[in-house]
Amino acid sequence: MSGDIGSYPKHTFSRYWREVLKDPHFLALLRKVTHQHAELPRSKSEGIRRKLVLKSAIAYHAALGKLRGLRSWLDFQRFMVYLIDMVLENTTQGLTFGGLDKVTGADPEKGVCFLSSHRSTFLDPALANYVLFKNLGETAHNAAGDNIFRTSWLGHLIRLNKGFMVKREVEDMDEKLLEAHKLSTYIHRLLQKKEWVWIAHRNGRAKDGRDMTDSAVLSMLKMAHGEADWAEFSSAAPLLPISMSWELVPLDDLMAQELNGITQHTGKHRDMMNIMTEIRIAKKRIHLQFGSPVFADKRATLVKNFDREIHLNTRLWEANWVAYLSRLSEVDSVAAATLSSALVDQVDLTKGQWVLARATEQETEVLENLRSGSLKAPDSDEAEYPAVAAKVRRTLIDMYAAPVELALKAMDGNVAEVLARQRELTA
Numbered sequence: 001m002s003g004d005i006g007s008y009p010k011h012t013f014s015r016y017w018r019e020v021l022k023d024p025h026f027l028a029l030l031r032k033v034t035h036q037h038a039e040l041p042r043s044k045s046e047g048i049r050r051k052l053v054l055k056s057a058i059a060y061h062a063a064l065g066k067l068r069g070l071r072s073w074l075d076f077q078r079f080m081v082y083l084i085d086m087v088l089e090n091t092t093q094g095l096t097f098g099g100l101d102k103v104t105g106a107d108p109e110k111g112v113c114f115l116s117s118h119r120s121t122f123l124d125p126a127l128a129n130y131v132l133f134k135n136l137g138e139t140a141h142n143a144a145g146d147n148i149f150r151t152s153w154l155g156h157l158i159r160l161n162k163g164f165m166v167k168r169e170v171e172d173m174d175e176k177l178l179e180a181h182k183l184s185t186y187i188h189r190l191l192q193k194k195e196w197v198w199i200a201h202r203n204g205r206a207k208d209g210r211d212m213t214d215s216a217v218l219s220m221l222k223m224a225h226g227e228a229d230w231a232e233f234s235s236a237a238p239l240l241p242i243s244m245s246w247e248l249v250p251l252d253d254l255m256a257q258e259l260n261g262i263t264q265h266t267g268k269h270r271d272m273m274n275i276m277t278e279i280r281i282a283k284k285r286i287h288l289q290f291g292s293p294v295f296a297d298k299r300a301t302l303v304k305n306f307d308r309e310i311h312l313n314t315r316l317w318e319a320n321w322v323a324y325l326s327r328l329s330e331v332d333s334v335a336a337a338t339l340s341s342a343l344v345d346q347v348d349l350t351k352g353q354w355v356l357a358r359a360t361e362q363e364t365e366v367l368e369n370l371r372s373g374s375l376k377a378p379d380s381d382e383a384e385y386p387a388v389a390a391k392v393r394r395t396l397i398d399m400y401a402a403p404v405e406l407a408l409k410a411m412d413g414n415v416a417e418v419l420a421r422q423r424e425l426t427a
Contacts, residue, residue: 005165006186007141008156010073016156017076021067023153025269029276030067034059076160077133084130087123092283093247097131098425099290099313104136106238106293111191113221114140114290116242117211117310118200120250121148122275125198127288128242129161132196140196145204151272168203180220188224191237201241201306207255208395209402211243211314213306215299231297241291241306245315247284249399251277253362256396260388262366262377287315289425311406312421318352323400325349326356342415355400363393 008016020026034056070076088095106112118124125142133139141162146169149155166183170176190197199221202214222233249255251274257263291309296302321343329336343349367389369375370382377388404418411417 005167005183006159007162007164008159013073013076013160014071016160017070020153020156020160021064023156025151026153027064030063031056031060034063073160077139080126080161081130081133084126087279091279091281093285095127095131095286095288096426097288097290099292100131100135102240102290102292103132106240109194110237111194112140112196112238112240113187113191114196114198114240114242115201115213115217115306116198117244117314118202118205119244119246120278121205121271123250123278124200124244125163127244127286128198131288138196140198141190142198143200148271148275151269154272154275166199181223184220184223187221198242201310205255207259207399209249209399210406211307211310211403213303213310215303218299218302218306229297230299230302231295234295234302238293239295239306240293241309241313243287243289243291243310243313243315245287245289245317245403247286247317247319248282250281250283252358252396252399256362256392256399257366257375259395260377260391261379262370262375262388262392285317287425289313289315307406308410311403311410312418313425314403314407315425316404316407316418316422318347318349319355320352320400320404321347322349322352323355323397324404326397327401339415343419346419355397359393359396362396363389366392 067079070079103112114128116124116128125140125144129139129142139162141164143166144158144163146165146167148158149165164183164186167179170179187197187199199217201217202212203217206212222228222230225233225236228236254274291313294302294305294309296305325336325340328339340349366375367385370377370380370385370388377385380388407418407421408415411421
């Protein structure tokens with residue numbers, strides 16, 4: 001069933017896990033993760049430095065020993081829970097979630113297809129599976145773009161974790177259609193086996209913050225259903241939206257730069273480097289909401305219903321409101337003042353001011369790095385650098401403002417109804 005895109009069967013765990021553990025790039029990364037002797041001031045004694053080197057060596061071998069001790073897929077899954085626990089404890093201010101009753105209330109004779117908003121390459125599906133495993137004892141098969149599989153050990157790791165490949169980098173249209181049908185068939189067979197499947201509701205991350213469902217994703221899923229109409233397709237297996245709400249979006253600075261033609265990491269291992277950065281950096285609070293099953297008799301209506309469910313189930317942090325007010329005040333100061341008044345006693349805007357400071361800091365940093373040559377804007381000359389840096393600042397603010405804009409649009413601009421929905425999410 002797996003073919004060239006599928007996850008590894010559970011019984012093959014040991015074989016592929018050994019491949020990961022002997023990969024020199026993986027071992028180098030493990031050394032880096034357990035590295036505890038960062039550059040010390042010259043005033044520090046050589047004795048302290050030697051102790052830290054020794055401590056790092058001990059930590060590396062202890063970690064490697066723990067990894068070598070994994071003997072089964074279930075061991076691996078428990079290790080993944082441990083890893084996410086550490087990520088949450090060390091880099092976030094907590095994970096909350098809701099809507100699990102939508103999963104447990106689904107027809108047990110059918111699989112479930114989760115269509116999720118997507119901001120983090122690795123952590124979106126990892127956190128969804130973390131919540132599912134800890135609360136319901138099972139995980140979903142999860143889709144990953146073929147770009148992630150360029151790093152050999154990372155590809156093994158994803159397939160071991162019930163991941164399967166979405167081939168995006170296919171240029172020939174006939175081949176692209178064949179790959180889409182293959183993917184659709186693979187997912188359909190999983191659902192027929194009453195499995196859970198996680199897939200992003202669009203192609204790639206929403207770098208601009210606008211979580212809009214791609215109708216092509218739904219069309220791909222429908223391919224394996226033959227002549228079924230949209231009503232029959234959406235009823236065949238529950239289609240459940242997931243809203244991922246990041247108070248501080250992982251790699252928001254890099255995404256704002258990329259949207260303006262600036263790229264830091266390049267090369268074969270770019271995605272792996274980004275994933276490692278996502279895991280290590282601070283992320284503030286996270287909320288994950290499982291939505292109600294979505295049905296429709298037309299594709300356009302199905303897309304609209306998915307968008308509404310995802311947008312209204314996205315938790316709006318204080319920073320989102322601050323960013324939205326900032327952009328609104330530039331075009332309509334009266335409307336911004338009215339909205340600010342409506343938010344009094346509802347949203348503590350002082351807690352979200354950090355997003356404006358972050359955007360300004362990013363503008364300053366980008367300008368300095370463009371001038372020093374450590375960043376490059378290929379289509380701009382030095383005289384245009386201030387304008388490029390200013391665009392990055394505005395893009396970052398827009399990224400955080402977008403969820404508020406989309407939620408208001410879903411509620412026809414009714415602020416009170418949006419705030420009421422937010423209270424339901426945090427109840």
